[in-house]
Amino acid sequence: MKRLLLLSLSLLSIAALASGPSQYVNPFIGTSNFGATHPGAQYPHGMASVSPFNVAYGGELNKFEKDAAWNSRVYIHENRYLTGFSHLNLSGVGCPEAGVLLLMPTAGKLELDASRYGSTYSDERASPGYYHSKLDKYGITAELTSTARTGLSRFTFTRDQSHILLNLGLGLTNETGGMLKVVSDQEVEGMRTLGTFCYQAEDVRPVYFVARFSRPARQSGVWKKMPPYRNVEADWIGYNNTIKPYPNYRQEMAGDEIGAWFSFDTRKDESIEVKVGISFVSIENARANLMAEQPDFDFDQTRRNSVSAWDKLLSKAEVEGTEENKTLFYTALYHSLIHPSLISDVNGDYPVAGSHQIGNSKVEERYSVFSLWDTHRNLHPLLSLLYPGLQTQMVRSAVAHGRESGWLPKWELYGMETQVMVGDPGTVMIADTYLRGLRDFDVDSAYQLMRKAALQEQDNPLRPENADYLKLGYVPVDDEGPYDGSVSTSLEYYLADYGLAQLAKTLGKEQDHKLFSARSLGYQKLFDPSSGMLRPKKRDGQWLSSFDPQKGRNFEPAPGYIEGNAWNYRFYVPHDIAGLIELLGGENSFLEQLEATFETNNFDMANEPDITYPFLYHYLDGQANRTADRVRQLIAAHYGNQPAGLPGNDDAGTLSAWLVFSMMGLYPVTPGNPEYAVFEPVFDKLILHLDQDYYPAAKLTILKREEDSTTIELNGKALNRPFISHQQLVSGGSLTH
Amino acid sequence: MKRLLLLSLSLLSIAALASGPSQYVNPFIGTSNFGATHPGAQYPHGMASVSPFNVAYGGELNKFEKDAAWNSRVYIHENRYLTGFSHLNLSGVGCPEAGVLLLMPTAGKLELDASRYGSTYSDERASPGYYHSKLDKYGITAELTSTARTGLSRFTFTRDQSHILLNLGLGLTNETGGMLKVVSDQEVEGMRTLGTFCYQAEDVRPVYFVARFSRPARQSGVWKKMPPYRNVEADWIGYNNTIKPYPNYRQEMAGDEIGAWFSFDTRKDESIEVKVGISFVSIENARANLMAEQPDFDFDQTRRNSVSAWDKLLSKAEVEGTEENKTLFYTALYHSLIHPSLISDVNGDYPVAGSHQIGNSKVEERYSVFSLWDTHRNLHPLLSLLYPGLQTQMVRSAVAHGRESGWLPKWELYGMETQVMVGDPGTVMIADTYLRGLRDFDVDSAYQLMRKAALQEQDNPLRPENADYLKLGYVPVDDEGPYDGSVSTSLEYYLADYGLAQLAKTLGKEQDHKLFSARSLGYQKLFDPSSGMLRPKKRDGQWLSSFDPQKGRNFEPAPGYIEGNAWNYRFYVPHDIAGLIELLGGENSFLEQLEATFETNNFDMANEPDITYPFLYHYLDGQANRTADRVRQLIAAHYGNQPAGLPGNDDAGTLSAWLVFSMMGLYPVTPGNPEYAVFEPVFDKLILHLDQDYYPAAKLTILKREEDSTTIELNGKALNRPFISHQQLVSGGSLTH
Known part of the structure; x- marks a missing residue:
């Protein structure tokens, strides 16, 4: 006390x-x-x-x-x-x-x-x-x-x-x-x-x-x-x-x-x-x-x-609300602005990725500490929105890392690729940035590096299981190591393929778009109708027989899943929620299972796979209003103005970025799809000051009307669905709840 | 085999x-x-x-x-x-x-x-x-x-x-x-x-x-x-x-x-x-x-x-003799030419003594590894004789060490004064070199440093016991540490004072000559007539009562003595053998005790304090012929062409230098008194090629006559006593046995 x-x-x-x-x-x-x-x-x-x-x-x-x-x-x-x-x-x-x-x-x-x-x-x-x-x-x-x-x-x-x-x-x-x-x-x-x-x-x-x-x-x-x-x-x-x-x-x-x-x-x-x-x-x-x-x-x-x-930096978001909420918000924004961090010296020198040579970045700054399995989900979209100059430099750094070492970063630390966690999150992060309109980087190199990671079957450090994945459409559980969960890995690959497909489309590469779009839907092969889960599958097409969807809580090893259980990964197909809803038997059934996730303690606020789940109500007709309630409940339960005021490891700012978006009433649910779920913010008013070097407008104002309202209006016009595109958002004006 | x-x-x-x-x-x-x-x-x-x-x-x-x-x-x-x-x-x-x-x-x-x-x-x-x-x-x-x-x-x-x-x-x-x-x-x-x-x-x-x-x-x-x-x-x-x-x-x-x-x-x-x-x-x-x-x-x-x-280097001494003797001789000369060794780089840089700064010696070479308690006795005189240029450089290095650190070296290693062993051997080494005519060094600084070591009572790393020594004329045994034997230390100080006195005389400093000459005779205060030994004495003038002259063999601790016993140190007054003979009761008694030293296993060929004892016969009228016999006996017993062919630790070349001199039939018994005991060499003929940059003659030839002879002739003239001065020796000609 x-x-x-x-x-x-x-x-x-x-x-x-x-x-x-x-x-x-x-x-x-x-x-x-x-x-x-x-x-x-x-x-x-x-x-x-x-x-x-x-x-x-x-x-x-x-x-x-x-x-x-x-x-x-x-x-x-x-x-x-x-x-x-x-x-x-x-x-x-x-x-x-x-x-x-x-x-x-x-x-x-x-x-x-x-x-x-x-x-x-x-x-x-x-x-x-x-x-x-x-x-x-x-x-x-x-x-x-x-x-x-x-x-x-x-x-x-x-x-x-x-x-x-x-x-x-x-x-x-x-x-x-x-x-x-x-x-x-x-x-x-x-x-x-x-x-x-x-x-x-x-x-x-x-x-x-x-x-x-x-x-x-x-x-x-x-x-x-x-x-x-x-x-x-x-x-x-x-x-x-x-x-x-x-x-x-x-x-x-x-x-x-x-x-x-x-x-x-x-x-x-x-x-x-x-x-x-x-x-x-x-x-x-x-x-x-x-x-x-x-x-x-x-x-x-x-x-x-x-x-x-x-x-x-912090004043890019101007909020009106309680002192407590301001503290939560600005501390979260502060924690979102620590990593990736500088690794280049004042003279531009930096350690080259994948070697012990010294590079020189000339005038630009080189960034390091890319915990991308975490940060691709929301932290980089947050930077893209509020700090597009910084995000551009970070992408340039990531692409340079790829040019130097031959592979985009996954968990890059001080110039070292540590190979920690799974998936191909660099692809997602860079594609998402490009699709948000930040394009002042070597997109050709980036695209080639993404393609290489997606296609190379052997000696592929980003997708070590790629041969199986390309052949079967999923990573089989047969010979998975203790920390490369086959379902988790597959889901990361699907999302990466989705991001790559979206980028390909934008770049006019139609064939690639089709190829990777198709792959991104491979998650369907892992859907087990009997359990309703995305379930570990063997190379021969059989489900892993011993299967407990609860197993994997608290970081205990669970075949198929890394840092989570089947429930935590159940809805982790952010790029095809509609398809997943269908597999799960339609919207009602989906809603029931989504609610059950929270109610049976199978939602983990402290880790990344399921952090988009509170926003999935937005994909169910007429249920979007549940999002704000769920978000507020989670904030109240897990965040606060005290040392224990984060749900768990901040994951290089990812849990904080979640709070920033959540308090603003915006969430970028799908990396690679530049739109935000829009829901009621915790603040009465907030102004996002945009960077006009990158975006058309100087600011976007988000307001809560004093009277109750069921519609959200952008510049006075009601939104048809509770989403707003990045392009709309950075065109400024006011978003009124 | x-x-x-x-x-x-x-x-x-x-x-x-x-x-x-x-x-x-x-x-x-x-x-x-x-x-x-x-x-x-x-x-x-x-x-x-x-x-x-x-x-x-x-x-x-x-x-x-x-x-x-x-x-x-x-x-x-x-x-x-x-x-x-x-x-x-x-x-x-x-x-x-x-x-x-x-x-x-x-x-x-x-x-x-x-x-x-x-x-x-x-x-x-x-x-x-x-x-x-x-x-x-x-x-x-x-x-x-x-x-x-x-x-x-x-x-x-x-x-x-x-x-x-x-x-x-x-x-x-x-x-x-x-x-x-x-x-x-x-x-x-x-x-x-x-x-x-x-x-x-x-x-x-x-x-x-x-x-x-x-x-x-x-x-x-x-x-x-x-x-x-x-x-x-x-x-x-x-x-x-x-x-x-x-x-x-x-x-x-x-x-x-x-x-x-x-x-x-x-x-x-x-x-x-x-x-x-x-x-x-x-x-x-x-x-x-x-x-x-x-x-x-x-x-x-x-x-x-x-x-x-x-x-x-080796050809400065040209010998005729058996292959075995040539091997012993040249190997010993080889081992005498390893330390002191270079510490300056090709550009003249070297580590400054007593600090971590870098000095530059310009054109000259800086030497290190001065194990002077050992090497002042014969190795440096050997270098002075055959390699006067090298010895001059070594003295210049030692004096520079003194200028830099404030004190002449004692046991200098790679620019560090290690403070190992006792006494003030740098004074002896430098004085001896000067007295042999090698004077191309900063003798003023050297002299000041020697004087400081001899006179400073407190905080004197070369003579830590100086306050007592100056007051009492000896180092009392009362508070000696386990490795600073009071008698041994005193004897080293007497010899250093003798060397300093001789140098003072040559430099025309009569008062100093008198002061240090008198001090050098302080050994008499440690002579115990009852045991005939140089015995540990207390501050109050009483002898240390528990006293065993044998104790101290094999490096066991013995009060008063370092690395030896009372017998090993008994005759270690090389600068006043005549005085010691008198104290010991005259020449007959001295001879008896000297012989007893060898016969009772109280002579240690493997350590320095007593290595001049085989040459002490030269100071007894009519006994000089015993020297060569004793020397040959010791060589046969302790040296040989095999891995175990040194009596013990070579002490940075000191035991090897002993062999070089002994085989040549010359020995510099008293550092600070530039003369050599002359006795029959093991070689039939040897030629010392002298350095005419330093010495008058190009060579000295030492010959054994085929017939037996009782006289030694220098350039055809019989020596009055079996000694030859350094000046005579380097004037060249032939020394005939």
Whole structure:
């Protein structure tokens, strides 16, 4: 209770600083309930961010420890033991990665072991571009802010002997190893290896950094955890399985667990700032990023710049409603604007996909962290709508990734294709963008890459089961691995084929359109009339006999399904709802089964396959009004202005994007079909400010009439059906409920 | 027996290639009996060398393992399991260090674990600049050669799948950690940390390297030993406490145990060469060294260059005698010409002493690895005599070290002062050099540094006990640490004060001469008439009561003595033998005690304090003829043409320099007093070719007359006493026995 009170007070105090919509953002939302967001200082789409790190060495102070279970979070609201502030952090990702380059201020006797130098903390506050807390053990106030590629920490000390540690050993990533060099009494540079994403992906990469202090240290040095020695070495060596300090060391130090410290004589209330630049290309580029984005030490200005960048983006949607709803909405929009994130340096250099070469993107910015199985569903359509320039750059990045590596991205992380999850979501994302009218990218290359993924039978990393799929029209369950669910995979392929077919049509490729349209309907082969489910089928055409449609909840393995059960996937044919309705026996029957999904606890708000189901009422004659009710019920049940205020892992912003659309009363149900289901928004009024470089109109206003109404009007004309096309929407005017 | 036979055959075959004195060198001498030499390819005073490494993971195949006991050897003749060829190696050093940058050729299935990829070997041959063996497991022939700063390996494969591994984890050093980067399919670069010398020294340094292959690899990658994982990580991660390969990785990889592999498709009998350049400054300098010293791949020419460099140095002493004696002599001279070794790069860059800055020595070469407690006694006098240019450069390096760090070197290693052993031997070494007429160095700085070491009472790393010493005239035993024997330390200070006094006199500093001369006689205060020993004394003037003059053999701790017992140190007053004779009751009594030393097994041929004792007969009227007998007896007992042919650790060439002088019939008994005891050499004739840039004469000839003689004549004139001054010697002519 006390902490919640403090939080509320904090939000008030921040509000005083911010006048734009960023004042409504509560970065603590999603820091509990496995949301996997972080409350740290985060610039929009920033490569760097600075987050409190409280998932290690906590003992009883921490409810969750990073290696005690599958944990993908650098910060967990329930935990209490903080061991530093990490400078590379993912937001809403389900596998442990990054969480490295940890700065930690301490005081008194120099202690280099994170299991001992950590501290509890209090007076925690966070707002876009800013985080504040007090480290109880040391009385140090820590404040964080950041730019796109750099972090800035301000530590205010109360004692005369103060230290700032940089730990390269600790991190959320499962990879090990780093190198650093103290280059002066004010600067340290180095690299840290990342990768082995989701414990299994093969690729690894270094992140490079330069950290610079606002004043020279009195003394500095590096440390390394020494191995356990035996025999004569154990007899003689002073540091056995312990941390060895190397005072005043000034050359490269490398190892599995290393770090550097800087010690200062500080006056009471003296602040020392540390700015950290990062790069995925080189130490030199990390320094160039730092010098370009933070030439000086100016914490307050850096923070103001971040707030201003957030306000600029967030104000594209202007809403009128309760404070609570504004908080939910703008926080969700904030969480939708973190990934994909920048990977190119200020000079345009970036790590080439699928190799260890360096590319240069010239003037454009290169984006990374494409969790496309999640984000193709709604996050990229949201960006296309409100931030078409950003979305265009992201598509250009994805296509460049494809040109470089030979394949469009699926789950791209820092230039690595991690091969996590299933399907061919890059095709869907890019086709959808094109169909929304954003076409300033190399569509020829994109199309060829999509076609290759759709047609290549062997050695196809995007569609590893393609030979069977092309032959049978579905992925058979026979030899599926534990994490490639044959039904789930098939459904992803159908949707990708649909997207590709729509793109082909637009590009005038009629034959391809026919070919892929036909394939997209292959889902019918998986429909089992006896269970009414999309059911695992064997190569010989027989259904998998042992079949429990409930199995697969809570991430337990279930043959045919990945991250879900048969119910969760039951209606996942967004491109042919009409056909599915028919298979399920018509609208009444469909409605009955749809309602049953929600009522029997077979709807999972925390994962992607079924997140369009609340909008499926729109496809049933006369039932569209149920959508808004269902949506509001789900928001009330799963979202809120508290740390546990996300249904689960934010999935790189996908659950947040769901909330943004849902609160606006719009939802892009079918990627590849640029229209939105339209239903009553939670706000009385909202204005979408459109980008006239891309769209005809400057804004669209959505209004709720004071009187009850059964019609929705666009520019005064009632809609025939409760959908509005993207083209209509971006032509502006007013949408009245 | 079989191996010895092979060795003999090998020497014969090498002889065919070499026509100069290097043909007599047997690099296997000292590779057993703890000699700590290595049989690898070694250039004179080379920074780099390439040695077989057989002290790890051998199990029952190895008699000695690097970490099973105190082991300072990269190669041990009794061992059989080879895990590679190391590119930075010490020769005759008593603490484990270096032995890093291990190349290993393998064949068949790629195996990255040294405990499994190692092999026994056969057909082993070694000669200056060349090593050859066959790796039994793979049928690979390995040949090694080197230049001053680079190594070159030629691996001849018999199978089609071949690999060359570079292991940065394995090494003799107790330090850990390295970084590497595969920069192309023919090149890898990186660094490896060294240091914690003798398990305890604080300083560490990186050695940098670039390795280049003579042809591109088909495939390459890097590896890292992963930590032991627990919990969820153990459940999911594929490499748990095992070596993880990263194929095709091309960025920096850092960690405690890392390496790189290069795989080749090879024809039968195809050779692949690998050249490795090293530097203590930077990767760039390692590459510059490599390109300067080995622009091409030409194994045979590189080997010829090394042989030629050796012949040039070894031929300064031309001897006539048995093949066996020539082998002993030239091998000893060879072992005397390894350390101090180069630390400056081809561009003159070197690591500054006592800091991590980079200096540039312009045209001169900077030397490192000064084991001065050992080498000041005879190795530097030997260099002064035969290689005055080299010795001058070494003194210039030592003085520069002093200017940079504030103190002359004691045990300097790769730019680090390791503080190993006791005393102030840099003063002795430099004073002795000056007094031999080699004066082309900054004698003012040197003198100031010597004086500072002699006079500074507190914070004096060279004479940590100086306050007591200056007050009492000796170092009291009261608070001595386990390894700073108060008597031993005092004796080193007396000798240093003597050297400083002699230098002061030559420089016209009469007051200093008097001051330090008087101090040098302080040994008298430690003479205990009752035991006849130089005995530990307490601060209050009382003798240490519990006193056993035998205690301290075999490196067991004995109060007052380091690496020896009271007997070993009994006559260690080389600068005042006359005074000591008097204290011991006159010449007869002295002779009796001297003989007893040898007869009661209280003489240790394997360590330095007593190595002048065989020459002390020269100070007793009419007893000088005993010297040659004693010397020959010791040579026969302790030296020989076999791996165990050194008495013990070569101590950076000191035991070998003892043999060189002893076989020549000359010995510089008193550092700081430039004269030699003269006795019958083992050779019938020897010619010392002098360097006329430094000395008046081109050569000195030493001859044994066919008839027995009791006089020694210099240029036809009988010597009054069996000593000859350095000045006389370098004036040339003939010395006839």
